[in-house]
Amino acid sequence: MRKSPFIRVLLLIGILLPTIRIAAATPVIDVEIKNHLFIPSEIIIPENTKVKLVIHNRDETDEEFESYELNREKVIIGNRKGVIFVGPLPAGEYPFFGEFFPKTAQGKVIVK
Amino acid sequence: MLLNSVIIVLREVLEAALIFSILLALSKQSKIHCTWIIWSLLIGMFGAVVYGINIPLVSEWFDGVGQEVVNALMQYTVYIMLLFYIIILLLYASKPAAGAPKLLVIMMVLITSIAMIREGAEILLYFFSVTRSVNHYAAVMMGMIIGASIGISIGFLFYYLLLNIREKWSMIIGLGLLILVSSGMISQATLLMIQADWLPAQMPLWNTSDFLSEKSVLGQLLYALVGYEATPTALQASMYLGGLILPVFIIALLKLKFKS
Numbered sequence: 001m002r003k004s005p006f007i008r009v010l011l012l013i014g015i016l017l018p019t020i021r022i023a024a025a026t027p028v029i030d031v032e033i034k035n036h037l038f039i040p041s042e043i044i045i046p047e048n049t050k051v052k053l054v055i056h057n058r059d060e061t062d063e064e065f066e067s068y069e070l071n072r073e074k075v076i077i078g079n080r081k082g083v084i085f086v087g088p089l090p091a092g093e094y095p096f097f098g099e100f101f102p103k104t105a106q107g108k109v110i111v112k
Numbered sequence: 113m114l115l116n117s118v119i120i121v122l123r124e125v126l127e128a129a130l131i132f133s134i135l136l137a138l139s140k141q142s143k144i145h146c147t148w149i150i151w152s153l154l155i156g157m158f159g160a161v162v163y164g165i166n167i168p169l170v171s172e173w174f175d176g177v178g179q180e181v182v183n184a185l186m187q188y189t190v191y192i193m194l195l196f197y198i199i200i201l202l203l204y205a206s207k208p209a210a211g212a213p214k215l216l217v218i219m220m221v222l223i224t225s226i227a228m229i230r231e232g233a234e235i236l237l238y239f240f241s242v243t244r245s246v247n248h249y250a251a252v253m254m255g256m257i258i259g260a261s262i263g264i265s266i267g268f269l270f271y272y273l274l275l276n277i278r279e280k281w282s283m284i285i286g287l288g289l290l291i292l293v294s295s296g297m298i299s300q301a302t303l304l305m306i307q308a309d310w311l312p313a314q315m316p317l318w319n320t321s322d323f324l325s326e327k328s329v330l331g332q333l334l335y336a337l338v339g340y341e342a343t344p345t346a347l348q349a350s351m352y353l354g355g356l357i358l359p360v361f362i363i364a365l366l367k368l369k370f371k372s
Contacts, residue, residue: 006358010188026309050313054176061241064234068326071343072307074179075237077168083176085309089316100241102116 026052026085033057033076033105036098041107048088056081063105067096070109087111113248117255118262120238124231125263126336128156130293131227133267135220137274138286142204148217155225160232167233177308184308186226187301191355193223194294198287198359199366205283206370289337291359296339298355302348303341316343 029051032039036059045051057063057076064075065084076082089111098105136146163170170178197219204212235256242252270289274282305311321342325331334340339352 004358004362006354009354048315050309052309061244062237063241064238068342069321071303071341074307075167075171075234077171078241080168080171081176082171082179083308085307085313088313099116099120100238 026050028052028054031055031107033059033063033098035059036061036063036101036104038096038098038105038107043107043109045087045089045109045111047091047111050085050087053084053086054081055084061100063101064099065096066099067094067109069094070096072096073099113242114251114255114258117238117242117252118259121235121256121259122263123332123336124235125260126266126333127293128224128227128231129263129267130270130289130336132224133269133271134274134286134290134293135224137271137282138201138290139216139220140275141279141283141286142201142213142216144213144216148221149224151221152224152228155221156228156232159225159229160236163229164233164236167237174308177310180304180308181310183230184301184304186230187297187304190223190226191294191298191301193219194290195359195362197223198290199362201287202363202366206366287363291356292338293336294359295352295355296335296337299339299341299344299348299352302351306345306347311347314345314347317346317349319343 027045027049029043029045031043031053033055043053055065055076057078057080060078062075062078064073065082066073070086070089072084072086074082074084086109089109091111094109094111096107096109132149132152136149139146139148167179170182172178174181197216200212200215200219203209204216239252239256243249274286277285302311306313319342324334324340324342326335326340326342331340331342341348341352344352
């Protein structure tokens with residue numbers, strides 16, 4: 001089969017990837033999940049900046065970090081940690097929740 | 113607990129159910145026996161268990177973004193296989209060749225089982241997490257069954273809708289829906305790659321949350337069906353568009369070829 005434009009774009013992206021990943025240091029923010037709660041439940045990040053959230057799940061049970069506003073979704077296995085990159089975003093409030101235990105696991109990212 | 117488990121399972125089942133129903137309707141039209149669905153279910157369920165068990169390991173890959181990368185690769189793979197499926201289906205429809213149905217069956221089994229592996233693993237993780245920590249075992253089970261039933265019912269609804277319109281139209285609508293679902297997958301996979309920081313992050317292009325929230329029922333359905341996203345970035349939107357245009361372009365090329 002001839003190489004389709006789509007495959008070409010993918011190849012190009014593949015070649016460019018390494019250059020993109022050596023960007024300026026991304027701020028790291030640690031978040032904990034404990035007793036199905038996010039600690040801290042409010043995460044403040046600067047406007048128009050990409051940040052790296054490291055979510056440490058201190059519970060035995062898995063949790064799914066989920067946010068429609070942030071467009072993020074990721075399972076954080078019990079007693080392990082997960083990495084989620086968030087932003088850049090315009091100022092505002094972006095709620096997130098733990099999809100497996102949404103009654104208690106609630107929080108928001110505040111961008112200012 | 114009950115409502116939550118309904119929603120979680122419904123969301124996971126919906127996408128797979130839609131793909132199943134469209135492929136089943138299309139294969140019925142191409143006179144392909146639907147026994148392939150048994151293989152899909154077997155491979156899909158087995159794969160979901162294996163993947164579910166190994167998610168803790170996969171999560172650790174690539175500095176903690178293994179889950180995103182593996183899920184995105186699965187979705188890109190499904191997209192490429194859907195492209196092949198569409199090409200083979202159209203070729204077969206114009207000039208029936210002996211080997212084509214077999215190829216179509218292999219494609220359909222792979223597409224549906226990969227979709228099931230991804231969604232099924234998440235349902236399993238949810239089930240084991242929730243039943244381990246609360247005593248609402250019955251409520252969770254009940255919710256999961258209700259959620260799965262609603263998802264499967266919507267799949268049946270689509271299947272019968274597709275079979276009960278005129279054959280020519282149902283082929284066009286079936287293919288159209290398939291292309292929309294697969295572009296949605298490209299957009300989701302791109303989002304995962306952005307989340308993993310493997311593709312560049314950008315500011316959202318627009319925000320249509322006030323107009324149609326992704327949380328709403330319609331928003332959820334459109335998310336599964338056409339990959340609706342309220343705040344896409346430029347990269348995500350262009351990958352979606354590219355994913356939409358490429359199969360349409362291929363279909364147009366094939367149609368031209370048939371005519372000449």
